[in-house]
Amino acid sequence: MSTDNRSGLHVDLQLTRGPFNLQAKFSAAAAGVTAIFGPSGAGKSSLLQAIAGLLPAQGSIRIGNHSWQDEQQYLPAHRRPVGYVFQDGRLFPHLNVRGNLEYGMRRRHNTAVPTDYDFAHAVALLRLGELLERMPHQLSGGEQQRVAIGRALLSKPALLLMDEPLASLDAGHKRELLGYLQNLQHKSALPVLYVSHAPDEVARLADHLVLLDKGRKLADGPVNDMLTRLDLPLSLDSDAxxxxxxxxxxxxxxxxxxxxxxxxxxxxxxxxxxxxxxxxxxxxxxxxxxxxxxxxxxxxxxxxxxxxxxxxxxxxxxxxxxxxxxxxxxxxxxxxxxxxxxxxxxxxxxxxxxxxxxxxxxx
Amino acid sequence: MLNSADLQALAITLQLAALSTAVLLVLGTPLAWWLARTRSHWKPAIDALVALPLVLPPTVLGFYLLIAMGPDGPLGAFMTAIGGQPLAFSFAGLVIGSVIYSLPFVVQPLQDAFSRMGQGPLDAAATLGAGRMDRWLSVVLPLARPGYITAGVLGFAHTLGEFGVVLMIGGNIPGSTRVLSVAIYDHVETLEYGRAHLLSGVLLLLSFALLLAVYRANRRFRMMRP
CATH class of the missing domain: 2.40.50.100 (RNA polymerase II/Efflux pump adaptor protein, barrel-sandwich hybrid domain)
Structure with a gap:
């Protein structure tokens, strides 16, 4: 996977929070899934939050021709065109499913591009039709995550950030949602950063892998290279x-x-x-x-x-x-x-x- | 039924409670928001100050306010300097007293509502393109609605029952600072038990109805909390 200088995502961030220190520099292609993989405490979520502007960090982020932060500027979170899918869904509890989906759509990041993800499309893709009038607390964990993904897509992001979106689900819902994610990946040309510590999710979804440990990037590259490189910890796992x-x-x-x-x-x-x-x-x-x-x-x-x-x-x-x-x-x-x-x-x-x-x- | 003097006392009481509550909701919102979010080492001290009226005898509060509002006190001197009326023994002085007296009853429910919602919904709203003000109006206010109802009703009901502070700084001027609780006290002093009964009954029912509203509202909105 090659990324020339003008396309794709380029991240070079440093972040210090108490004793924790994160330094990550990597690039990702303009389309496809890049997994941020590592043990818990590696700084995966912090990295994602820093990219979204939710956690202040030093350094630079550029996607295509747009700089989100560098020496001169720092875009606040609401001006960065990201779709963020949190581990716990974070649907707005006072809005029904339709209200949640429309929240992102009404404030969408890019009003100029033609709408690949209009409302009906997202509803069909994620099978949300029957859920539209329900309140978030009436949904199962898997349904909540589907709504959260739809809400993120409808905000028309230039980058989709997913922070262990399957972690809080049981095995059945996990399989189901993985299917949706794979479907999504086929049908969109959106770059995705996918935080995970589950090798099977990575194997199924990711094209590219950034390996993180204790706040440092160990390596990055095409997923199968990373999985099979004998100098990296993934090949030493009993489930290699x-x-x-x-x-x-x-x-x-x-x-x-x-x-x-x-x-x-x-x-x-x-x-x-x-x-x-x-x-x-x-x-x-x-x-x-x-x-x-x-x-x-x-x-x-x-x-x-x-x-x-x-x-x-x-x-x-x-x-x-x-x-x-x-x-x-x-x-x-x-x-x-x-x-x-x-x-x-x-x-x-x-x-x-x-x-x-x-x-x-x-x- | 209630005679005109009693009705006047009731009207002043309601005006005082309504105005104090409005002022408290406006001032209490940024204070409660700051208390819910800050990691400043001043927070415990500010928390304690806000809670002070819960434990302090109202007469102590009233005494200090009286000093402050008197011609030689900072508030009184300020009012004189800008050519205003002295605050002691005025309705405006009562509003200031009530705002301080009922502060914890408004700030604490708001603070509770703000900390309960956490940073999660705000972060989600930011990533969806909502700016600071937008996040406040579209996420914080609706999620804090039960907190606002509780704060408003408790602030109002608590001000209705104010006695000690009023007596110290407001006196007993009919049509200006004579509120229900003071009127009841007067009736008992003059052995007019019938009228004391009537006013006490009004206050009791009003307070009960307001508290009932809080509990009903809280039960109804609990499910909306994150």
Whole structure:
């Protein structure tokens, strides 16, 4: 993901609050989701609040040709065209759903652009039709977040900021809202900063990742690079996983399997995917679900075997190694025991076969 | 029924309560807002000052006000300097006394309402493009409405029952500073128990009705709180 100087978002902020010190410099593309990822206390929310102008910070923020703050100026929060989705929704309790949606629409940040997100569109996209006359306290957590997202979109932001919008939801509502978010991502050309500490959300939504720890940026880059870089903490997690972009081919009704293409390889997923042939899908593949063989196995029950080249190998703990693999169409991670790695004499540059025990659409 | 002197006392009482409440809501709003938001180390001292009329005998308050409003006091000297009427034993003096006397009854419910709403709704409104004044009118005021109803009614009802302060700084001038509570006191002094009963009954019912309104309003609006 490249960002030239005139498009996209450029952030370079410093913020000190008591003992906490935040320094973050990164760029994000003019469209797509950039995840701000890190453990709690890393400064993710503070960063988002500083970008929105809710928390005063030093430094500069520029989006496209517009500067929100630099040495000369500091735009107050209400003059920055952001849509902010808070973790707790923050609907106005004295207004019904319609009133909440219209609040942002009446004060919208950009009255000049043609309305991709007019009221009816947002209501349809987020299925808010039946909720319009209800008061916020009559809504479930998931419904409140859908309204909050609609309200943010209707203010016609130039940047959408989402602060762990799924964190307060149960698993069912989380899945449902993730679907809406993915849908949204496909249908809008709006840059999104998405704060999260959940790797599965990141894998499903993000194109780009900014890794934050203790107020410092560790690294940023395309999501799968970040997930599979062995020098970054994500690959050391017991749930370390890679994200593969695959193309949906067809459904095999005889065995209830969906076929997807990864380059010239065919992979099988159980069940029928809700996709049309040619659709691009993301698969999340856990490192611990991949085993390596020197030769292509025959007579095995494992369906998905992909030839790969070992890029790098690193000890995860005394018992296990994590291996970064190049499929030719994206990186994968494999977790193998150190004993196996020694026995197979695994080394970088080597051609091996990755056997994928299972994989799933993330989320 | 009520004779004309008693009616006059009732009218003055209602005027005093209405005017004091209006002044208190205007002055109390920025004060309560500041108290709800500030992290200043002056806050505890200001909180204590605001709450002082709750515990202080009204006669003590009245005594200091009388001194201040007298010809040699700061307020009195100021009024003389600008060529105004002296404040002691005037209706204007009573309004000043009532504003101080009922201050906590107005500031505390407002402060409570402002701190209860927190910064969350204001931040949300700012990101949606609402400027400072807009946020106040579209978010703070509607969310603080139960607080304003409570503050207004309590301030009004409390001023109705004012006695000690009035006696010290207002005296007992019919048609100017003679309020209900003083009239009742006079009736008892002169053993006119019938008229004392009547006025006391009026005050009792009025106060009950007002408090009932507060509790009903609070119950109705509780669900709107964040």
């Amino acid at each position: 996983a890679a994200v593969l972009s695959v193309t949906y081919t067809d459904y095999d009704s005889a065995f209830d399997l969906s076929r997807v293409a990864l380059g010239s390889n065919t992979l099988y997923l159980p069940g029928r995917l809700s996709a049309a042939p040619g659709d691009t899908l993301r698969l999340r593949v856990l490192a611990r679900d991949i085993s390596l063989t020197i030769e292509r196995q025959t007579g095995t029950s494992i369906l998905n075997i992909v030839p790969v080249r070992i890029v790098e190998l690193r000890e995860q703990n005394p018992a296990q190694c994590i291996v970064r693999l190049d499929t030719g169409n994206g990186m994968l991670l494999a977790c193998v025991t150190r004993k196996s790695a020694t026995a197979l004499q695994l080394d970088s540059g080597q051609q091996v076969y990755a056997q994928i025990k299972s994989m799933a659409l993330p989320g």
